[in-house]
Amino acid sequence: MEKSKKLSVKFLNCKSDSPLVLPAGIMDVSYGSMLFAVQNGAGFVTMKSCTLEPRSGHAGPVVCEIEGAMINAMGLCNPGIEKGLEEIEKFKKESDVPVISSVFGANRDEFVKLSNYVNDSSADYIELNLSCPNVSSEFGTPLSASKEMVADIVGAVKKNSRLPVLAKLSPNTHDVTGIARAAENAGADGLVMINTLGPGMVIDINARRPVISAKFGGISGPAVKPVAVKLVYQVTEAVGIPVIGMGGVTTGSDAIEMIMAGASLVGVGTAVYYRGIEVFNRINSEIVEYLDKVGLDSVTGIKRID
Amino acid sequence: MDKRFALEIESVNIENSGHKTFEVKNIFDVKPGQFFMITDYKNGEKPFSVSRITKERVSFTVKKLGSFTSGLFDMKPGDALYIRGPYGNGFDCELLAGKKLLLVGGGCGTGPLRSLAEYISGKAEINFINGARSKEDLLFEKGLDANLASYSCATDDGSAGIKGTVIDVCKNTVDLKSHDYIVTSGPEMMLCAVRDYLKDTGIPAFYLIERYMKCAVGICGQCSVDPLGVRVCVEGPVFDGDLLSRLTEFGVYKRDASGTCREF
Ligand SMILES: Cc1cc2nc3c(=O)[nH]c(=O)nc-3n(C[C@H](O)[C@H](O)[C@H](O)COP(=O)(O)OP(=O)(O)OC[C@H]3O[C@@H](n4cnc5c(N)ncnc54)[C@H](O)[C@@H]3O)c2cc1C
Ligand SMILES: Cc1cc2nc3c(=O)[nH]c(=O)nc-3n(C[C@H](O)[C@H](O)[C@H](O)COP(=O)(O)O)c2cc1C
Numbered sequence: 001m002e003k004s005k006k007l008s009v010k011f012l013n014c015k016s017d018s019p020l021v022l023p024a025g026i027m028d029v030s031y032g033s034m035l036f037a038v039q040n041g042a043g044f045v046t047m048k049s050c051t052l053e054p055r056s057g058h059a060g061p062v063v064c065e066i067e068g069a070m071i072n073a074m075g076l077c078n079p080g081i082e083k084g085l086e087e088i089e090k091f092k093k094e095s096d097v098p099v100i101s102s103v104f105g106a107n108r109d110e111f112v113k114l115s116n117y118v119n120d121s122s123a124d125y126i127e128l129n130l131s132c133p134n135v136s137s138e139f140g141t142p143l144s145a146s147k148e149m150v151a152d153i154v155g156a157v158k159k160n161s162r163l164p165v166l167a168k169l170s171p172n173t174h175d176v177t178g179i180a181r182a183a184e185n186a187g188a189d190g191l192v193m194i195n196t197l198g199p200g201m202v203i204d205i206n207a208r209r210p211v212i213s214a215k216f217g218g219i220s221g222p223a224v225k226p227v228a229v230k231l232v233y234q235v236t237e238a239v240g241i242p243v244i245g246m247g248g249v250t251t252g253s254d255a256i257e258m259i260m261a262g263a264s265l266v267g268v269g270t271a272v273y274y275r276g277i278e279v280f281n282r283i284n285s286e287i288v289e290y291l292d293k294v295g296l297d298s299v300t301g302i303k304r305i306d
Numbered sequence: 307m308d309k310r311f312a313l314e315i316e317s318v319n320i321e322n323s324g325h326k327t328f329e330v331k332n333i334f335d336v337k338p339g340q341f342f343m344i345t346d347y348k349n350g351e352k353p354f355s356v357s358r359i360t361k362e363r364v365s366f367t368v369k370k371l372g373s374f375t376s377g378l379f380d381m382k383p384g385d386a387l388y389i390r391g392p393y394g395n396g397f398d399c400e401l402l403a404g405k406k407l408l409l410v411g412g413g414c415g416t417g418p419l420r421s422l423a424e425y426i427s428g429k430a431e432i433n434f435i436n437g438a439r440s441k442e443d444l445l446f447e448k449g450l451d452a453n454l455a456s457y458s459c460a461t462d463d464g465s466a467g468i469k470g471t472v473i474d475v476c477k478n479t480v481d482l483k484s485h486d487y488i489v490t491s492g493p494e495m496m497l498c499a500v501r502d503y504l505k506d507t508g509i510p511a512f513y514l515i516e517r518y519m520k521c522a523v524g525i526c527g528q529c530s531v532d533p534l535g536v537r538v539c540v541e542g543p544v545f546d547g548d549l550l551s552r553l554t555e556f557g558v559y560k561r562d563a564s565g566t567c568r569e570f
Contacts, residue, residue: 026525027526027527027530027537028527029528029530029565030530030535030561030565031532031533032530032531032532032533032535032536033535035534036534036536037535054564056562056564057563059351060343060350060351060520061343061345063521063523063525065523070525072521074526077528078564078565079565079566079567083566090532090533094533204347204388206386206388207312207347207388213350213351269525270525272525273523273524273525276540277537
């Protein structure tokens with residue numbers, strides 16, 4: 001589908017024809033699924049967070065829908081960084097849409113190793129997943145709970161990285177702004193937020209069991225949007241680097257709300273469940289409708305509110 | 307909203323040494339070719355196609371493989387299963403009604419074809435080919451609850467039907483070209499053989515395919531098929547021949563639980 005020029009954006013070093021981002025972990029284990037999202041209107045794609053070694057992830061059930069939201073604990077299943085980057089190469093042969101390579105390490109050394117792999121790939125950005133809530137029984141509290149840890153990892157990766165470094169932050173701490181500042185001071189080029197909220201728990205009262213096999217799971221989807229909007233708003237007040245805002249964005253109005261909170265690009269993840277893979281094109285048109293209504297000729301004309 | 311239902315197993319039918327059919331109450335709006343995600347909250351959550359749909363019951367015909375299916379094989383009537391679905395596109399029964407059909411099933415892939423045959427019985431001319439390794443592995447030997455114009459089977463060792471594959475049966479079908487549609491379900495190598503065989507005939511066909519499945523609601527991307535990325539859980543599991551011919555991964559590799567490509 002031909003996109004309106006009004007949706008053209010530039011984020012750090014790359015341009016695209018839509019501000020909508022396919023976030024890490026949504027339809028992105030393979031180059032085919034990332035192409036499918038692009039075909040349906042995504043302007044940027046993120047490859048599933050990759051670790052040094054392949055991971056099969058948690059046993060099922062890995063997802064559970066609740067009113068207004070989704071809980072998931074996939075358990076960071078991924079084919080490992082080497083295979084993951086092969087998917088990015090295959091994607092790049094078919095599309096010039098910018099790709100974010102998301103990586104997950106247990107500690108600074110792993111993140112540095114991972115970023116060295118990404119340096120040698122065709123990815124356009126590296127995203128440090130400092131915030132997966134679903135593997136804490138294995139890795140402990142997500143790294144983005146600690147300013148020192150975030151600064152240490154971002155700084156170390158930044159030293160080696162040829163690519164812009166994005167830090168993906170968790171909403172599940174009391175001082176997201178402090179952590180965002182720590183990432184900025186350590187050299188992060190941008191932030192991605194929010195990762196899933198919680199984690200939360202759902203009990204099957206018939207089975208007397210937690211529904212999710214890992215017991216707890218991160219919450220995404222419409223219900224988390226007010227938290228995401230608030231955190232993006234607070235963080236963009238505190239830092240100067242651009243933010244990819246996500247968390248519950250399902251409609252054009254949601255995307256505009258996220259931009260008004262300060263986001264430069266907008267992630268659309270769980271909404272693929274609610275509105276189908278066409279969700280990207282639908283939100284694109286809804287944004288254009290809004291721009292026409294208020295008389296703006298570019299999505300970049302939507303300013304952050306005070 | 308997707309909900310998990312606690313349903314008691316109403317009956318367990320031993321099909322043969324490797325397959326059992328489980329029935330639960332039909333509280334769903336489900337059609338043939340669709341599947342459910344089933345968990346016991348112990349051994350994971352796995353996808354299973356419906357193999358029979360009646361007003362009262364829904365059946366799943368299961369092949370014993372690993373931990374989940376082994377656990378299931380130990381379960382008895384009255385035990386609870388936790389089920390969500392149905393998922394996937396299913397067969398286009400409106401399109402198939404009134405047509406001359408050839409259903410080609412292999413292994414437990416015959417399950418969804420049984421549900422299709424029974425569902426459109428009386429509304430279409432149904433010819434059924436059933437394939438398996440041997441008589442002992444053949445499913446539904448006691449017959450289907452459907453009006454079939456013809457039924458034939460093939461076993462690798464010739465212990466039932468003709469000795470050979472479902473393709474050999476196709477080759478012996480005199481009026482193959484008179485069929486409006488072929489519908490096939492079974493091991494991927496069998497589906498490939500059917501596809502290759504049909505290539506020069508121009509007969510349109512539908513294929514039910516399987517990929518490693520996790521969320522089943524189209525967000526995790528695990529069951530996407532390259533290079534189009536179509537999801538077996540949403541756009542599938544039934545694909546027409548045209549679309550399938552553009553899925554270059556089909557018959558070549560599939561992804562395991564980590565997303566790593568495994569060649570067939
Ligand atoms: C749409 C669809 C419909 C299916 N319908 C049926 C059916 O009607 N009857 C039937 O017996 N089987 C069916 N299957 C396959 C069934 O899901 C697997 O046999 C089952 O998951 C095996 O689990 P296990 O723990 O016993 O074995 P494991 O040892 O875990 O796995 C054995 C093999 O089963 C397959 N498998 C395992 N987990 C999954 C998964 N999450 N998703 C897909 N495949 C998996 C893999 O090929 C694996 O090599 C279907 C699969 C799909 C995708
Ligand atoms: C099934 C699923 C898998 C996810 N996997 C990852 C992941 O691997 N890495 C990551 O940084 N975030 C992951 N996330 C979080 C999303 O990228 C996103 O931050 C979050 O879902 C909020 O956006 P949404 O409400 O639009 O989905 C995952 C989310 C879901 C629902």
